[in-house]
Amino acid sequence: LTWDADDAANQIEEIFRHEQSIGYQTRLLAPGDVAAVTTGVDARVVSPQGAIFNAGEGWVDLPSLIGLLLGEFRDRGGRILTDAGSADVTLA
Template structure:
């Protein structure tokens, strides 16, 4: 449910393309970044069609990732139940009640 194997982004193939400016900005702020030519993308992110990437290239950020929320929610709900939690569905609106700084 959690993957941290990088993110790839590119810009349109027109005068508004700012991929090199974004890359330089990321470098300037110390962000982990690589500017890749379309032909170099397969070595970093297999399965991406290099023909879909504009000729200006793409940025690969190795430290980025994604969360599969349905899988994570299922895991958390299962753990909640295993620890004695009870899930009420279709119960209408609710509020959190605080007592002695505890919910």
């Protein structure tokens, strides 16, 4: 969910039309309609021009994900070397 400032520079409708033109999964929502698609957003903070909702997107807390993946790597016998210098990926 994203919205733009409530001023002359607001481009939310143009961005929405562009996303539509390239086949992106997008919805332009009035502030009062935001709660119907996502929780926890106070509609009063969404600019009157509306918000774009992209249902196919998500976010990840990268430090938590890295910690989880490193833990799984260790559990499977992996060894982590730090401060080892440059590394390259070699495909066999």
